[in-house]
Amino acid sequence: MNILIAGANGDIGMALGAELNRRGHRLFSLSRSSNSPPWSQQHLSVDCSTASSVDTVNHWLHQLDAPVDGVIQCAGILHNENHRPEKTLRDVEMDWLHKSMQVNLASHLHLAQALEAFIKRDRALRWVSVSARVASIGDNYLGGWYSYRMSKAALNMLVRNLSIEWARKSPESIAIAVHPGTTNSSLSEPFQKNIAPDKLYSAELTADRLANIVETMTTDMNGKLINWDGQPLPY
Numbered sequence: 376m377n378i379l380i381a382g383a384n385g386d387i388g389m390a391l392g393a394e395l396n397r398r399g400h401r402l403f404s405l406s407r408s409s410n411s412p413p414w415s416q417q418h419l420s421v422d423c424s425t426a427s428s429v430d431t432v433n434h435w436l437h438q439l440d441a442p443v444d445g446v447i448q449c450a451g452i453l454h455n456e457n458h459r460p461e462k463t464l465r466d467v468e469m470d471w472l473h474k475s476m477q478v479n480l481a482s483h484l485h486l487a488q489a490l491e492a493f494i495k496r497d498r499a500l501r502w503v504s505v506s507a508r509v510a511s512i513g514d515n516y517l518g519g520w521y522s523y524r525m526s527k528a529a530l531n532m533l534v535r536n537l538s539i540e541w542a543r544k545s546p547e548s549i550a551i552a553v554h555p556g557t558t559n560s561s562l563s564e565p566f567q568k569n570i571a572p573d574k575l576y577s578a579e580l581t582a583d584r585l586a587n588i589v590e591t592m593t594t595d596m597n598g599k600l601i602n603w604d605g606q607p608l609p610y
């Protein structure tokens with residue numbers, strides 16, 4: 376397959392590119408950074424959370440020498456130097472909720488908009504948004520992490536809508552959201568102390584699991600939130 380990985384300089388994105396490259400796929404990459412990953416044949420430095428990225432990415436896709444048939448958007452944010460995930464309602468601040476929506480939702484939305492013209496009845500696309508199990512409404516028994524949960528839940532609804540709209544244009548196209556499993560990365564690093572070592576997976580193991588999903592996903596998974604083991608999770 377010809378696979379585009381966005382958020383390519385993140386821990387999961389980088390490891391996933393390496394694994395898919397090892398499996399013989401042809402890889403392209405998007406990242407805010409201009410560093411082209413070693414496995415990428417063509418790289419574009421762009422921030423998909425901005426609306427202007429739609430045209431930038433669309434033009435870049437037109438000049439690729441091979442049509443993309445798989446896309447994995449890995450972009451996501453849980454914390455930064457000034458913000459930690461909220462423990463209670465009173466911790467929620469609009470500016471951080473907005474930032475979470477920009478990265479966790481808008482960077483996926485804009486990439487989908489940039490790609491949409493390429494989806495044709497005879498050219499199916501496999502779309503994977505890396506989401507999170509904590510965004511499952513049905514599976515939420517702990518509370519907290521308001522901005523991350525709300526923005527990733529919005530992402531799941533985006534993926535559900537994509538799955539419906541794109542399947543009308545191209546019945547073999549598949550759009551899914553995926554929970555990668557708790558993975559050792561800069562995103563999870565501040566929250567790892569309460570995780571049992573056997574429940575904290577390496578980026579390489581997560582990449583292997585996600586690569587299996589990308590290679591084997593079928594139309595009956597369309598529109599679903601899929602766990603790292605390929606099983607559906609409740610929305």
Ligand SMILES: NC(=O)c1ccc[n+]([C@@H]2O[C@H](COP(=O)([O-])OP(=O)(O)OC[C@H]3O[C@@H](n4cnc5c(N)ncnc54)[C@H](OP(=O)(O)O)[C@@H]3O)[C@@H](O)[C@H]2O)c1
Binds near residue numbers: 408
């Ligand atoms: N690690 C886990 O335990 C875990 C669990 C559940 C879900 N996830 C999801 O897995 C995905 C990958 O996360 P990761 O663990 O690999 O974390 P990571 O190393 O922090 O990678 C996240 C990537 O998202 C992009 N990103 C971050 N901040 C951004 C911003 N302000 N604007 C635009 N893009 C931004 C960046 O890609 P570029 O630097 O390439 O632009 C960044 O490298 C995320 O969607 C995350 O929510 C992770």
